Amino acid sequence: MIYFDxxxxxxxxxxxMKTYMTVAxxxxxxxxxxxxxxxxVEKLISTARKQIADLIRVNPAEIVFxxxxxxxxxxxxxxxxxxxxxxxxHLITTEIEHASCYESFRQLQQLGFDVTFLPVDxxxxxxxxxxxNEIRNDTILxxxxxxxxxxGTVQPIQGIGKLLNEHPKIFFHVDHVQGIGKVPIQxxxxxxDLCSFSSHKFHGPKGVGFLYVxxxxxxxxxxxxxxxxxxxxxxTENIPGIIAMAKALRLTIEKxxxxxxxxxxxxxxxxxxxxxxxxxxxxxPEDYSAPHIINFSVPGIKPEVLIHALEERGVFVSTKSxxxxxxxxxxxxxxxxxxxxxxxxxAIRVSLSFENTRNEGERFIQILLEVIDNLKKVMRE
Numbered sequence: 001m002i003y004f005d006x007x008x009x010x011x012x013x014x015x016x017m018k019t020y021m022t023v024a025x026x027x028x029x030x031x032x033x034x035x036x037x038x039x040x041v042e043k044l045i046s047t048a049r050k051q052i053a054d055l056i057r058v059n060p061a062e063i064v065f066x067x068x069x070x071x072x073x074x075x076x077x078x079x080x081x082x083x084x085x086x087x088x089x090h091l092i093t094t095e096i097e098h099a100s101c102y103e104s105f106r107q108l109q110q111l112g113f114d115v116t117f118l119p120v121d122x123x124x125x126x127x128x129x130x131x132x133n134e135i136r137n138d139t140i141l142x143x144x145x146x147x148x149x150x151x152g153t154v155q156p157i158q159g160i161g162k163l164l165n166e167h168p169k170i171f172f173h174v175d176h177v178q179g180i181g182k183v184p185i186q187x188x189x190x191x192x193d194l195c196s197f198s199s200h201k202f203h204g205p206k207g208v209g210f211l212y213v214x215x216x217x218x219x220x221x222x223x224x225x226x227x228x229x230x231x232x233x234x235x236t237e238n239i240p241g242i243i244a245m246a247k248a249l250r251l252t253i254e255k256x257x258x259x260x261x262x263x264x265x266x267x268x269x270x271x272x273x274x275x276x277x278x279x280x281x282x283x284x285p286e287d288y289s290a291p292h293i294i295n296f297s298v299p300g301i302k303p304e305v306l307i308h309a310l311e312e313r314g315v316f317v318s319t320k321s322x323x324x325x326x327x328x329x330x331x332x333x334x335x336x337x338x339x340x341x342x343x344x345x346x347a348i349r350v351s352l353s354f355e356n357t358r359n360e361g362e363r364f365i366q367i368l369l370e371v372i373d374n375l376k377k378v379m380r381e
Contacts, residue, residue, distance in 0.1 A: 002315045002360045002367075006201075007149055007178060007293055007351035012244075013203045013251050020205055020244035030236055032226065041239055048246035052210065055253050058187055064211045064232045065242050069177040069198030070100035071222070072211040075233065076173045076194040077104040079219030080141045081113055087169065088138030094118045094126045094155075095336040097145055101175055102332075105143075114138075123285035124153035124337050128163055135167060145175035147183055150333040150349060152284045152293025154183055161191030171217065177201050177209075181252040182263075183290050193217050199241065203353070204248030208241030252354075259354040264291045266352060266361050273365040279372070283334060283347060292352040295334075299342045301375055306348060309371045315364055318349050 003011065023044065029037035031045055046060070053060040066072045081091060093105050095117045105115045116134045118126050126144060142164060144155050157174055164172050173194040176185055181202050187195060195212040199205055213219065213232065225234030274280050274296050283295040298306060303319045310317060319331070334344035350364075 004350045005318045006353040009200045010203045016244040016248040020240045023243045024240040051246045064229045066209045068209040072196035073100040082220040084140045088140045089113045090139040091141045092116045093143045096333045124151040128159045141171045143173040147178040147290045149178045152290040154288045158190045181256045199245035202252040204245040205241045208238045255354045294350045297343045297346045313367045
């Protein structure tokens with residue numbers, strides 16, 4: 001099997017899953033309970049919070065555990081909008097955000113907020129100048145993803161943060177779900193107030209993630225009840241998931257130190273080979289793109305047909321983001337870049353991890369060539 005769908009989800013590390021099972025079996029008490037068992041679990045959460053904070057170089061009190069990236073994005077966007085709406089109701093984001101952000105803004109529009117969706121260029125990159133032109137006196141939030149989940153385009157987060165330093169009343173949220181461990185980001189230096197993460201994107205378990213909330217930032221909770229997570233997120237914490245997530249993040253950060261070159265070389269190899277196949281068009285820009293995502297189109301062949309043909313040969317890739325892959329609509333992201341309908345509706349995403357090898361890349365190209373050739377022959381008959 002060749003698994004090239006790591007932007008949808010990664011395979012959990014065995015060490016992380018072993019930790020998950022150990023914690024689930026032995027530390028099952030409610031961390032909010034005042035007895036000894038509850039206290040032991042609470043200490044585990046505190047340790048995990050500190051480990052994660054150290055890994056991304058922020059303070060432990062700035063880490064809010066969530067059920068994943070979608071909740072982290074919803075909490076950041078709606079939490080800021082609802083908490084600070086008396087100051088203004090104008091929000092700015094881009095046309096190519098993940099559905100968990102995009103649909104949050106659509107919902108806020110229905111609640112009376114005014115949302116500006118910034119366009120992107122052919123590479124899927126937003127312009128800092130365009131952002132500057134849209135800032136108003138009543139703007140309270142700018143939300144931009146770091147690495148686009150379909151194209152792999154890296155947005156100018158530092159430049160945006162520098163611009164927003166001149167507008168201290170505007171909060172800056174970054175969706176870093178696809179970038180963690182692959183594309184570095186500087187939180188304080190980039191002026192980031194809130195940043196979203198999801199465990200299963202870096203080989204941790206599903207159903208857990210976290211939101212970085214800079215010290216001093218206030219936001220309305222989405223869930224009401226207990227006072228867990230500094231009153232930002234009520235509900236009993238997913239203890240095994242949190243502890244396993246901390247381990248997975250540590251392993252991923254360690255791997256990134258000595259596996260990044262291999263990942264970059266694998267991406268470059270696949271990219272070069274794809275560029276030499278007749279009828280294949282690369283959509284991921286060569287510059288300013290993450291080292292693990294390659295998006296390409298094969299106009300004339302339906303992507304679901306190509307995906308299933310590859311699947312029959314043991315190769316797993318995807319079309320759009322996993323959250324939108326069952327939709328037959330044209331990719332909203334590729335449409336935003338200005339690609340014509342045939343190209344935007346025939347995109348395939350290859351997404352890599354540190355676990356993938358050059359040999360897998362070579363076999364993938366060989367199988368892809370055979371599959372495309374076979375499909376074209378069938379279409380001619």
